[in-house]
Structure formats: structure tokens, C-alpha cells
Amino acid sequence: MTTTLQNEPSAPAEEPLEAAQLPRSISWYVLGGAVVVSGALTLLLGWNLAAFGVVAVIFYLIAIYVISRVVEGRRKATNRLMTGLVTTAFILALLPLVAVVWTVVDNGWSVMSAEFFTSSMRNVIGEGGGIYHAIWGTLIITGLSTLISVPIGLMTGIYLVEYGRGALARQITFLVDVMTGIPSIVAGLFAYALFELFFGPGIRMGIGGAVALSLLMTPIIVRSTEEMLKLVPDELREASLALGVPKWRTIVKVVLPTAIAGIITGITIGIARVIGETAPLLIIAGSTDSVNFNPFSEQMMTLPVFTYFSYKQPGVPPEFGIDRAWGAAFVLILIVLVLNLVARLVSYWFSPKVKS
Amino acid sequence: MAKSIDVSDLNLYYGDFLAVKDVTIPIAARSVTAFIGPSGCGKSTFLRALNRMHELTRGARVEGKIMIAGKDLYGTEVDPVAVRHQIGMVFQRPNPFPTMSIFENVVAGIRLNGTRMKKSDAEDIAERALRGANLWNEVKDRLSRPGAGLSGGQQQRLCIARAIAVEPEVLLMDEPCSALDPISTGAIEDLIHELEEQYTIVIVTHNMQQAARVSETTAFFNLKGVGQAGELVEYGETTKIFSNPEKDATEAYISGRFG
Numbered sequence: 001m002t003t004t005l006q007n008e009p010s011a012p013a014e015e016p017l018e019a020a021q022l023p024r025s026i027s028w029y030v031l032g033g034a035v036v037v038s039g040a041l042t043l044l045l046g047w048n049l050a051a052f053g054v055v056a057v058i059f060y061l062i063a064i065y066v067i068s069r070v071v072e073g074r075r076k077a078t079n080r081l082m083t084g085l086v087t088t089a090f091i092l093a094l095l096p097l098v099a100v101v102w103t104v105v106d107n108g109w110s111v112m113s114a115e116f117f118t119s120s121m122r123n124v125i126g127e128g129g130g131i132y133h134a135i136w137g138t139l140i141i142t143g144l145s146t147l148i149s150v151p152i153g154l155m156t157g158i159y160l161v162e163y164g165r166g167a168l169a170r171q172i173t174f175l176v177d178v179m180t181g182i183p184s185i186v187a188g189l190f191a192y193a194l195f196e197l198f199f200g201p202g203i204r205m206g207i208g209g210a211v212a213l214s215l216l217m218t219p220i221i222v223r224s225t226e227e228m229l230k231l232v233p234d235e236l237r238e239a240s241l242a243l244g245v246p247k248w249r250t251i252v253k254v255v256l257p258t259a260i261a262g263i264i265t266g267i268t269i270g271i272a273r274v275i276g277e278t279a280p281l282l283i284i285a286g287s288t289d290s291v292n293f294n295p296f297s298e299q300m301m302t303l304p305v306f307t308y309f310s311y312k313q314p315g316v317p318p319e320f321g322i323d324r325a326w327g328a329a330f331v332l333i334l335i336v337l338v339l340n341l342v343a344r345l346v347s348y349w350f351s352p353k354v355k356s
Numbered sequence: 357m358a359k360s361i362d363v364s365d366l367n368l369y370y371g372d373f374l375a376v377k378d379v380t381i382p383i384a385a386r387s388v389t390a391f392i393g394p395s396g397c398g399k400s401t402f403l404r405a406l407n408r409m410h411e412l413t414r415g416a417r418v419e420g421k422i423m424i425a426g427k428d429l430y431g432t433e434v435d436p437v438a439v440r441h442q443i444g445m446v447f448q449r450p451n452p453f454p455t456m457s458i459f460e461n462v463v464a465g466i467r468l469n470g471t472r473m474k475k476s477d478a479e480d481i482a483e484r485a486l487r488g489a490n491l492w493n494e495v496k497d498r499l500s501r502p503g504a505g506l507s508g509g510q511q512q513r514l515c516i517a518r519a520i521a522v523e524p525e526v527l528l529m530d531e532p533c534s535a536l537d538p539i540s541t542g543a544i545e546d547l548i549h550e551l552e553e554q555y556t557i558v559i560v561t562h563n564m565q566q567a568a569r570v571s572e573t574t575a576f577f578n579l580k581g582v583g584q585a586g587e588l589v590e591y592g593e594t595t596k597i598f599s600n601p602e603k604d605a606t607e608a609y610i611s612g613r614f615g
Contacts, residue, residue: 165414235451239515242409243465243522244441253468257455352454352504 020071027064027080034059057088101333108330111323120301121289127320131328133291134306137206138335140295141285141302142275144210149217150267156218157225157263162251179219187215188280195284206295209285209302213274220273224266228259261351268343272336278304303332358556359425359442359525360385361406366420368401368410375401377585379420381575383526388548388557390567390594393577394615398586399560402577403528406558407443408436424525444524448531450511452503452518459499461514462486465522481521488554489517490547509540516547520555527551529559533566545570564610568598576606 038056069077120133191212240250286299314321361383368376376398391399422429486492491513533541575591
């Protein structure tokens with residue numbers, strides 16, 4: 001066609017497929033530049049690690065956004081900015097965790113010794129002594145609390161998912177939600193009041209501590225059991241029911257085994273949550289220097305309470321008490337770490353396999 | 357062994373909503389009956405009523421009678437669990453139990469009920485069921501491997517083996533091949549031909565050609581409109597339904613004018 005109409009509208013410009021791009025490692029170079037500039041500034045104006053970090057990050061974010069906006073366009077610039085912000089947030093979140101672990105390891109590692117693990121504080125003043133009684137106390141009380149919480153939590157979870165439909169189920173769900181927020185000291189006060197009813201004032205018992213901890217653990221187990229059971233697809237239940245298997249057997253033999261890996265992980269998380277609770281144990285389990293294997297009589301020492309007292313009343317000279325506190329805190333973190341590893345192992349071992 | 361089923365005036369409800377209306381149909385023993393019809397017309401709902409799975413849905417209820425060998429399945433004294441012992445079901449997507457091996461899956465119907473049996477008896481039952489499902493040769497060397505590690509077609513045959521291991525009278529199949537490739541589908545259709553010598557089979561299928569290949573009797577279900585109840589329009593010998601149906605709706609569906 002050689003002639004065109006005069007009032008034919010011009011065709012819209014086609015969007016090009018290619019666009020300008022910055023070189024691959026540009027963000028690292030910009031980061032390096034921001035670090036250098038920020039370092040120079042803080043060195044000149046007075047060194048401060050935190051200020052250095054903050055200024056470096058701000059410089060980096062501004063620089064990368066501007067450079068990218070000019071060269072690549074708005075969308076890519078926003079992308080780079082958001083990536084930077086998200087990474088910064090992640091590092092910020094990680095810092096306290098790393099700092100805590102580092103501090104505890106740094107301070108507690110040197111306290112580890114055979115004596116520390118095998119002796120209690122009985123008749124110990126100043127140097128020496130150990131956490132034998134506290135470790136056993138923590139294991140016994142947390143173990144008892146697990147024994148109480150798991151059956152209750154598991155069966156409540158099963159009821160809520162497999163059976164509960166009406167008002168009762170709604171109320172239970174609401175109460176469980178409320179219970180997840182109970183402050184631990186309130187749980188301890190409740191346990192104390194309960195035991196005081198039966199045994200009179202001033203009562204201290206390991207089992208009371210277990211009751212208080214199970215108040216905190218049970219809602220966690222209910223929640224995680226619920227979530228794991230809901231993940232089991234209905235078609236598995238239908239397959240079992242269609243074979244003429246009664247409902248309770250379907251739950252016990254098909255649904256629970258399929259969900260067991262997640263449930264055990266939930267239980268382990270519950271244990272890890274309560275193992276370090278100090279307030280309730282202060283009130284009802286009390287504190288003592290000697291070993292006590294009997295949860296039904298007299299006070300029982302636990303690692304978090306031991307840490308508290310060692311730090312608060314270290315005696316004279318104070319270094320030994322404070323060292324022992326760090327040591328106990330270190331052992332506590334170690335136990336939680338081992339529990340989490342065990343949870344992962346169990347979860348892997350029990351989960352349904354596809355390839356053998 | 358296989359029994360026939362007589363359905364009369366069956367109405368299926370989800371709460372107040374009537375899902376399937378006034379179904380009356382005899383299902384012959386030792387033969388294959390196919391239910392065809394467009395999506396949502398109530399074929400699967402009706403199938404699930406046959407082994408009392410329909411009432412498992414919250415608010416679902418059944419009115420009418422389903423007689424098997426003279427006994428009403430919905431009689432007041434009847435235990436649904438016992439019904440499902442006699443009437444087995446295979447589902448649309450294969451659902452082997454993921455925590456169990458192939459062997460355990462096959463004998464699950466017996467083991468899960470707590471029946472104790474000697475290992476050798478269980479192995480005999482498993483072999484018979486797997487042979488019956490045409491899966492024995494493929495898995496005989498790996499019975500202790502996980503059931504979920506098989507291919508789709510094998511998994512479905514495993515589910516069929518699991519269903520026939522308890523020796524039901526009737527086998528219900530809810531679109532058993534819709535999740536499978538053509539070769540596996542062919543294998544299962546051959547299997548259905550073998551199984552119908554021993555069992556009464558009812559199969560729901562979306563695939564008309566499959567119904568024509570596999571069944572002796574075909575029942576056509578249809579839906580008058582959205583939100584209305586599904587109903588049984590026509591049933592009869594498969595060859596007649598597909599060549600010379602009586603109702604217009606059947607003819608329209610068969611020739612692909614809707615569906």
C-alpha cells in the first residue's frame with residue numbers, strides 16, 4: 001500500500017522485549033562501596049559498630065535503588081530495593097539468636113567438667129559443686145509433665161478433628177486458644193493453689209511443677225495435633241472406612257500413623273517450650289541444694305531455677321556462682337538443641353516413605 | 357457369592373438439598389453395571405449410598421430402600437461397618453495407605469479389623485488378591501516396599517487388590533481410571549472383565565466409550581438444571597442404550613450434544 005488515509009491513527013508503539021540490565025555482581029560492588037564509605041565516615045566521626053552497620057545498609061539501599069532505577073527501570077529497581085530490605089530484616093532477626101548462643105557458649109563452655117555434671121550443691125560453699133540435682137529435676141519434672149500433657153493433648157486434638165462438630169468443639173477450641181496465652185507464672189500460681197488445697201500452705205512438690213508445666217504444654221500439643229491430623233487427606237479415611245474398618249480403628253491404625261511424625265515434632269516443640277520456664281517452678285517446685293528423685297515429696301531443683309538462684313545469690317566470692325549459672329544455662333540450651341535434633345530424626349524415621 | 361442389589365425409590369439429601377431423586381434400578385449379580393451422565397448429576401452420590409458412605413458426610417441422609425439378597429441396607433438394625441465388609445469400593449484417585457508396605461496394604465482390610473491370622477494365611481490371601489488384581493507378577497519380589505512407591509496404574513490395582521482381599525459381594529468403582537494413562541486404563545478394564553465372573557461390579561464413569569467397552573448394563577443419570585436434583589433417566593442393556601435409547605436426553609448425551 002502506498003497511500004495512507006490522513007486521519008488514520010498511528011499504531012501504538014510496540015513494547016520492546018529487551019531492556020537494559022546491570023552487570024551480574026553489581027549489588028556486591030555497591031555493597032562494597034557502601035561499606036567503604038560508611039567505614040570512612042564512622043572512623044572520622046567516632047567509631048561505632050552499630051552506626052557503621054546502619055549507615056552502610058542505608059547507603060547500600062539508596063545507591064542500589066538509584067543506580068538500578070536509572071539503568072534498568074522502576075520495576076527492577078524496586079525489586080533490588082525489596083531484596084535488600086528483606087535480607088536486612090533477616091540478618092536483624094538472626095542477630096539476637098546468634099548473640100545469645102554465642103554469649104552462653106562463651107561463658108558456659110569453660111564451666112563444663114566432670115564434677116559439674118556429677119555433683120549437686122549439697123554442702124558446697126564457693127567453688128565446686130554442680131548441677132547433678134538440677135539436671136535430674138528438670139528431666140523428672142519435664143518428663144512427668146509430658147506424661148500428663150501428651151495423652152490429654154493428643155486425645156483432645158483427635159476429638160476436635162475427627163469427632164467434634166458442635167458447640168462443645170467450638171468452646172474447646174476457644175479455651176485452648178486462651179490457654180496458649182497463659183503467662184507461665186499464672187500457671188505456677190494455679191498449680192500452687194491446687195496443691196495448697198490438698199496439702200496445706202507452703203507445699204512444694206516436683207509433681208506440682210509438672211502440673212504447672214503441663215498447663216503450658218497441653219495447648220501446644222492440642223494445636224499441633226489438630227494441624228497434623230487435618231493434613232491427613234480424607235481419602236485415606238474413606239479408603240479405610242470403605243474396607244469396613246470402624247471409625248476408631250481407622251483413626252488409630254491409619255490416621256494417627258500417617259500424622260505421627262508431625263505430632264511427635266509438635267510434642268518435642270512443646271517440651272522445648274516449657275523446659276526453660278522458671279516462674280512456675282519457683283513457686284511450686286521450689287529450690288534445694290540436694291538431689292531429690294521423688295516428685296511427690298519436697299522441693300526439687302531444676303536447671304532454670306538453679307540458674308536464677310546462682311546468679312541472684314552467688315555467695316562469696318561471686319564468680320563461682322555466676323559461672324555455675326552460665327554453665328547451667330549452657331546445659332539447658334544443649335538439652336533443647338538435642339531435643340530438636342531428636343525431633344527431626346523421629347520425624348524423618350516415622351514419616352511415610354515413598355521410595356524405600 | 358456375588359449378590360444382586362435392588363434399589364427402590366431412593367432419595368439422597370445433603371441437609372435439606374435433594375441431590376438425587378427417586379432412583380429405582382436393579383443391579384444384576386456377576387455383571388458390570390455402568391453409571392454414566394454429566395458432571396454433578398449424582399452418579400457418585402448414588403454410588404456412595406450403595407455402601408453407606410453417603411451418610412458419612414455431615415448432614416447427609418438417605419430415604420428409600422436398597423435391598424441386597426433380601427435385606428434392606430438401611431434397616432434399623434443394620435451396622436454400616438458390616439455393610440462395607442460386603443460392599444467394597446475403589447476410588448477415583450488411588451489411595452494406598454502411605455505408612456504401609458504393599459503386603460500390608462493388601463491385607464489391611466483384614467488386619468485393621470484386628471483379626472489375628474497366621475503369617476502364612478495372610479500371605480496366601482495377599483497372593484490371591486494380587487493375582488486377582490493382576491499385580492502379583494509385578495510386585496511379588498517387593499511386597500515389603502512402601503505402597504506409595506508404585507506407579508499410578510499399579511497403585512490403583514493395589515487398591516483393587518485391597519478391596520477384593522476381603523472378598524466382598526459387590527465391588528463399587530468410582531471413576532477408577534480417570535486419573536490413569538490409557539495403558540493402565542486398559543489394564544484395569546481387562547481386570548474388570550476378569551473380576552465380573554466373581555463379583556457384582558458397579559462402575560461410575562465419565563467416559564462413555566469405557567462404559568460401552570466394559571459393562572452389560574448402563575444407567576444414564578441426568579440433571580435437569582443447576583441446583584436441581586439428579587435423577588435416573590434410563591437404564592438398560594448397554595448395546596441398546598448406546599445404539600437405540602428410548603429417552604431424548606439419553607440420545608443427546610450419547611451423541612455428545614451435551615455433557
